[in-house]
Amino acid sequence: MTESVINHVVANPPGPDHRIRFIRLFGTESMTLRELHERAEKVAARLVALGVRPGDRIGILAANSLEWVLLDLAALRLKVVTAGFEPGKFTSDTALATRYDLRLIFTDKPDEQLDSLPINEVRTWSETSDGPVAPPPARYSADEPSTIKFTSGSTGTPKGLPASVGSIDSSITAVQEMFAHGPDDDIFIFLPLSLLQQRYWIYSALRYGHDVTVSTYEAAFATLGTARPTVVMGVPGFFDSARRHIEGRATQIAGDPAAARRAAAVKLFGDRIRYLWTGSAPADPDTLRFFTECALPIYEGYGLNETCIVSKNYPGHSRDGSVGRLLPGKQVIVDDDGVVSIRSDHPVSLAYAYAEPGDSERVFGPDGTVRTGDLGYMDADGYLYIRGRADDVIVLGNGRKVIVRPIEEKLKRSPAIEEAVVYCPTETYLVAVVSPATEPADEAAIEEHVDRINTMSAPDERIFRVVIARQRFSIDNDLLTAQFKPKRRRIFQAYRADMVRIQEDSHA
Amino acid sequence: MHDDIEQIARRGLAAVVESDVAPADLDPAADMADTYGLTSLNKVLFLTSVCEEAEVSLAHFTEQDVARMRTLGDVTEALGKRQGTRV
Numbered sequence: 328m329t330e331s332v333i334n335h336v337v338a339n340p341p342g343p344d345h346r347i348r349f350i351r352l353f354g355t356e357s358m359t360l361r362e363l364h365e366r367a368e369k370v371a372a373r374l375v376a377l378g379v380r381p382g383d384r385i386g387i388l389a390a391n392s393l394e395w396v397l398l399d400l401a402a403l404r405l406k407v408v409t410a411g412f413e414p415g416k417f418t419s420d421t422a423l424a425t426r427y428d429l430r431l432i433f434t435d436k437p438d439e440q441l442d443s444l445p446i447n448e449v450r451t452w453s454e455t456s457d458g459p460v461a462p463p464p465a466r467y468s469a470d471e472p473s474t475i476k477f478t479s480g481s482t483g484t485p486k487g488l489p490a491s492v493g494s495i496d497s498s499i500t501a502v503q504e505m506f507a508h509g510p511d512d513d514i515f516i517f518l519p520l521s522l523l524q525q526r527y528w529i530y531s532a533l534r535y536g537h538d539v540t541v542s543t544y545e546a547a548f549a550t551l552g553t554a555r556p557t558v559v560m561g562v563p564g565f566f567d568s569a570r571r572h573i574e575g576r577a578t579q580i581a582g583d584p585a586a587a588r589r590a591a592a593v594k595l596f597g598d599r600i601r602y603l604w605t606g607s608a609p610a611d612p613d614t615l616r617f618f619t620e621c622a623l624p625i626y627e628g629y630g631l632n633e634t635c636i637v638s639k640n641y642p643g644h645s646r647d648g649s650v651g652r653l654l655p656g657k658q659v660i661v662d663d664d665g666v667v668s669i670r671s672d673h674p675v676s677l678a679y680a681y682a683e684p685g686d687s688e689r690v691f692g693p694d695g696t697v698r699t700g701d702l703g704y705m706d707a708d709g710y711l712y713i714r715g716r717a718d719d720v721i722v723l724g725n726g727r728k729v730i731v732r733p734i735e736e737k738l739k740r741s742p743a744i745e746e747a748v749v750y751c752p753t754e755t756y757l758v759a760v761v762s763p764a765t766e767p768a769d770e771a772a773i774e775e776h777v778d779r780i781n782t783m784s785a786p787d788e789r790i791f792r793v794v795i796a797r798q799r800f801s802i803d804n805d806l807l808t809a810q811f812k813p814k815r816r817r818i819f820q821a822y823r824a825d826m827v828r829i830q831e832d833s834h835a
Numbered sequence: 836m837h838d839d840i841e842q843i844a845r846r847g848l849a850a851v852v853e854s855d856v857a858p859a860d861l862d863p864a865a866d867m868a869d870t871y872g873l874t875s876l877n878k879v880l881f882l883t884s885v886c887e888e889a890e891v892s893l894a895h896f897t898e899q900d901v902a903r904m905r906t907l908g909d910v911t912e913a914l915g916k917r918q919g920t921r922v
Contacts, residue, residue: 352901353894390898544875545898549883568851568876572884575850745872764872765856799872811874 332496333473336533337404337464340364344510345532349393356393360533361795366453367400372461373452376400379430381406381465384475385425388412388419389435391541394449395520396529398433400475406465408489409474411521413809416802419443423549427475427487427681469493469673475680476523480631487680488632490523493673497572499527500633501654503535505641508558512601515556516548524636528560530700548572548595555597563610564811566603566625569595570617578714585620592621602626602642608812609713609732612648627651629713633676633690634669635698638711645752649710659705660696666717668705670696702730718815721751729757729787734780738790741776743769746800748813749790752826756791760822762800762813772793794825840889840918841911847885848907851877863908878904880892891917 341360348357358366377384381717385407389395402409410427417423419434424443432443452458467473472489497632508514514528532539540554548569551559558730561569573591580587596603603618618625628639629650637659640651653659656672674695678687702720703713715732723729731749738747738759746762761773779784781789796818799808806818845858867873882901883919886893890914895917904910 344904352896352898522889543898545879545901546882549886549893564874565876568874571851572880764852766870766872799869 328501331467331469331492332499332530332534333754334466334494336400338466338499341533342536345536346538347396347529347532348393348538348540348554349390349396349553350540350546352543352546352549355550355554363396364533366401367397367404368461369453369455369458370397370401370449371404372459373449373678374380374405374431376406377431379405379407381827383430384408384410384428385435386410386412386419386423386429386432386443388414388417388423388432388443389446390414390447391517391520391543394433394435394446396541397453398446399474399520399526399529401461402735404464406467406471406473408472410476410477410487411519411523412477413519413521414822429716432763434704439659446776467492469496472676474523476675477521478679485682486682486686488619489680490635490674491675493526494635494671494675495523495530497656497671497673498524498607498654499531499534502527502636502639503531504655506558506602507645508535508537510536510557511538513556513599514553514558514560515540515542515547515551515554516560517542517544518560518562525560543704544608545620551649552594552597555599556605557601559596559597559600560604563605563608563614566605566618567611567614573621575616583650588617589621591625592618596623602621604628606630606639606650615647629711631669631697631699632701634671635675637669640687646706646708646710646751649706651711651768652709653706653711658754659711661704664717665702665714667699667701667713668692669699670694714826716815721749721757723751723787731757734788734790735759737780741772743772743776746807746813748815748818749818750826752823757789758790758794758826759790760794760796760818760826762806766799768795792826794822796822840885840891840914843888844885844907844910844914847881848873848910852880857869861907863911864906866905867907868905874919881909885914889914889918897912 341364343359343361345360347360347363348355382676382720387395387398399409419432424432433446433613434443435446470491472490474490476488477485478488494646506579516525516527516528520526528539540556575593577587580590599622603623603625609626615625626640627650628636630636636654637657638651638653644652658670677695678691700717702714702715702717705711715730719731735747738744743764744761745764747759749757749759751757777790777793798804800813806814845861847854848861849858852873891914904913
């Protein structure tokens with residue numbers, strides 16, 4: 328492999344030509360990447376003065392900010408491992424520090440600072456000119472972790488996943504080959520920096536020389552148009568919301584509807600978009616088509632926390648319905664049941680940390696090969712297609728297999744249904760547990776929609792009964808993951824009695 | 836003045852929540868997430884649109900202010916105090 332991106336970023340001050348912007352609702356702050364690099368060095372020196380040493384771990388629990396980025400770059404320089412905690416999902420207390428072996432925790436929550444440091448101190452450290460001197464930049468080998476990710480999976484408390492520098496290097500290098508980010512690019516990120524992939528684009532800016540804009544989640548929609556990025560990194564739900572907004576605004580613009588949609592899209596995203604990036608959950612094909620027709624090319628990819636980016640559609644190499652071609656260094660193995668495993672030249676990790684016994688063995692092979700649990704296949708031209716989750720496959724008593732994801736997608740097309748999960752508690756009939764879009768649920772609309780779907784479905788794929796969730800699925804009630812995916816096993820546990828009762832009633 | 840903002844906010848919320856609730860039928864005291872299924876992303880989009888139409892700059896608010904706006908009434912009140920202050 329070429330020189331490590333991380334080693335390059337740590338050791339080499341970037342040129343003076345590119346900038347990083349930090350956007351919050353009340354304003355924007357901008358500086359050159361060189362200044363950012365210099366300020367991170369000062370923060371590194373302060374961390375050393377506080378007793379932080381290579382191999383230590385520091386926690387960051389804060390919204391996206393300059394301070395977050397400075398701490399991350401300072402830790403990289405010192406070979407201190409960062410643990411990014413998603414705001415709202417964790418509380419910065421002694422238990423957190425103990426559970427994840429944290430030397431220090433930085434937070435922007437004033438009421439949670441008893442056991443942690445206020446992150447705004449980092450800004451002061453970075454502005455002081457007469458502080459201590461940082462040690463020389465660290466140098467990483469490919470298998471050393473620079474950060475720890477947290478993955479909620481479908482059950483339980485978040486598991487840790489140390490991410491190797493080799494996996495980060497190979498992903499950023501491959502993306503650069505595919506998308507050729509250059510001097511005119513400005514990549515807009517607004518998802519939490521606790522998600523490692525969001526920090527890739529800062530490392531990319533420092534390594535390859537382009538601008539990058541870091542927004543808070545709340546400011547993203549309001550500022551995109553005036554920030555005028557060339558690339559926007561978002562999850563499918565973000566682009567679904569943007570699409571609905573654009574469609575609504577387009578109806579207020581006179582003239583050709585397609586031109587009106589394009590105009591509304593430019594108003595929302597600005598006039599410089601080169602492409603839009605999405606992944607982390609299945610994207611709605613209609614949304615992908617919508618943006619393409621608005622002259623905003625959107626590229627879907629595939630990857631898990633455990634694998635990093637596996638595949639990606641990209642300019643000139645994009646195929647509808649696929650999640651793109653494999654990145655260099657990734658290999659897909661499809662077993663006889665159609666389940667996809669991923670082998671990486673540079674695995675993210677070989678095991679989880681802070682996990683239950685058996686968790687790692689269920690997912691990781693000895694060489695770091697990851698059993699994804701997704702069903703998929705490769706076409707003759709090397710494009711990967713994901714059809715659903717292996718645990719989405721229901722084997723009925725008659726031996727027939729039903730893949731439930733397409734059925735769940737059809738259920739979710741009703742405005743009355745926010746989320747749907749299909750089970751087969753007795754291997755005989757399908758039962759859907761639906762999270763209503765409103766409380767109280769619009770039961771008539773849900774029933775009507777299910778009836779309509781059933782008339783168009785094969786007998787084995789018909790929904791026999793529907794359980795309407797008493798409380799909408801949410802992260803708070805632990806029925807959704809942090810990525811807003813339903814926790815299938817949790818939901819099953821929560822509604823098993825209802826499903827069985829319904830089955831019993833139906834046979835009474 | 837607040838009446839104007841309330842109407843704008845009602846239209847904006849009705850448009851973004853993907854349900855058949857008419858703007859006039861929205862409960863100003865109801866939690867927008869729990870009652871109308873307003874996701875965090877759609878909340879941001881809704882506020883962005885309402886501020887634009889009401890000519891109130893979102894820059895008057897912090898991320899914490901946005902988090903505190905849980906009901907339509909909260910939105911109307913917060914924006915009403917800032918109406919005519921677009922920068």
